Amino acid sequence: MMSRDMEILKTYKPVIMQDTKEPFSITAMGCTVFRETKRSSSFPRREIVVNREEMAFAIEYAIWYDYDIQHLYELEHVWVYVDHEGAVKKVEASFHGKFLNIVDLEHGELILEGDTHPIVYAQPGKHAMLPDPRLVRIIPDWLESCLIKAGTDGVLVQDMFEDQIHTDDKLQIMTEEYIKEVFGFCPSLEFQPFYLEDEKMMSWEELKESIPQRVNRQIDIIKAYYNIEK
Incomplete structure (x- = not known):
């Protein structure tokens, strides 16, 4: 990745707020800088629209977890849109x-740490991204998915990796x-910031x-837990 792009990625890297009992950490971010409208490679149902009159670029942060509380591995996304003066104008997740x-649900304003780092809340265990932690309670099975329904989907295999x-x-x-057995938990619904190390960012x-x-x-690791040979 070009050093210029890496500095951009560090400048606008999102702060992910995670439940204090969250068992999983982000282990990587795959990043793309869009300077023109183009379809996302990691979220292919989306076209990332960059209106050059208003925006200098958009950044896609593809956020990798080794686990979701119901299956093996998870990929979530945050999109940050930046204008020609370097100000964050829009954030999606x-x-x-x-x-x-x-956005802030009261005033519709962006939620930032400093001037450039979006703050986003991750649903406990599932990691769907939210603007406000109070919204967790309206998600069906938000609690059950971390307890009695933990692990129900096993190993997911996307077509590109079959x-x-x-x-x-x-x-x-x-x-x-x-x-x-290992990761099931009861969320606290209290949140703390997770700051990913810069060296875990990549294209x-x-x-x-x-x-x-x-x-x-x-x-x-799972096979070893059950004493199964590779």
Whole structure:
């Protein structure tokens, strides 16, 4: 990644507010700078619109977790739109396959740390992104997903990785049980900031290339937990 882009990514990197009992940390961010309107590679249902009259660029932060509380691995997104003076003009974030505006619910203003770092709240365990932690309570099964429904989806395999990530019924059952037993928790609904180290930021292409290795590493950990040979 070009050094110029890396400085931009650091300047506008989001602050993710996580539940104080959240069992999972962000382990990587795959980043893309858009200087023109273009379809996202990591969230392909979205076209990232950059109106050059108003915006200098948009940044897509693809946020990688090794686990969701209900399945192996998670990819969430924050989009930051920056004008020609370097000011943040708009922030969006992913929410269960869709996306939301990240604004203060009382006044509609941006929520920033300093002048450039958007503040976004992650749903406990599931990591869907929200502008306000009070919204967690309106999400169906927000509590059950972390407790009795933890692990229910096992290993997810996206089409693009089906030749590199393999699962079967036995691994699915092990993964479901492992997540529920090791990571199941009761959220506090109290939140604290998570600051990802700069060295864990990379281009989306670098993150995408590493995903099979990241997932298979966790599969090996799960097998070892149950004394299953690789």
